[in-house]
Amino acid sequence: MKIVLQHLTKKFPARGPVRGRKNREDVIAVNDFDFEIPDGKLIGLLGPSGCGKSTALNLICGLLKPTDGKIFFGEDDVTGLPPENRGVGMVFQNYALY
Ligand SMILES: Nc1ncnc2c1ncn2[C@@H]1O[C@H](COP(=O)(O)OP(=O)(O)O)[C@@H](O)[C@H]1O
Ligand SMILES: [Mg+2]
Incomplete structure (x- = not known):
């Protein structure tokens, strides 16, 4: 099954005030x-770090919603589907084992 990303965009709101900015x-x-x-x-x-790799993966698996653009699995538009309905697996870079 192919995966297609179309105009995929994710903006995060500015974080709280930083001293001097x-x-x-x-x-x-x-x-x-x-x-x-x-x-x-x-x-x-x-x-490079910060270029958007993890955000792209989180968008593909549905943990984040795109600001703009679409995601297709095969011919199906999955952009609005929650992660549990996408049938994908995700292994995180950072994890904790309790
Ligand atoms: N939840 C968030 N809130 C605000 N900014 C974020 C958030 N997650 C990632 N970013 C910012 O988005 C950019 C891309 O981050 P990321 O996808 O983690 O990059 P990579 O995985 O390629 O290192 C970075 O500038 C990062 O600081
Ligand atoms: Mg990353």
């Missing part, structure tokens, strides 16, 4: 990302 701007974590993962391919997203 008054007008904080929204963070555009994923900016108009168009991408297709073909069926059966193993894909790596490479890039």
Whole structure:
């Protein structure tokens, strides 16, 4: 099953005030990302820290809702589906075992 990302965009609201900085701007974590993962391919997203890799994965699995754009699994638009209805697995970079 291919995965298609169309104009995928995620903005986070500016965090609280930081000393010496008054007008904080929204963070555009994923900016108009168009991408297709073909069926059966193993894909790596490479890039510097903070470039939006984790945010893109969280959008694909449904843990975050995009500000703009769409996500398709095969021909199905899953953009509005919650993670439990997407049929995907996710292994987190940071985890805790209690
Ligand atoms: N929950 C959040 N609130 C505000 N900014 C965030 C949040 N999550 C990520 N960001 C910001 O979005 C950008 C992309 O982060 P991230 O997707 O974690 O990058 P990567 O996984 O490539 O290191 C960074 O500037 C990060 O600080
Ligand atoms: Mg990351």
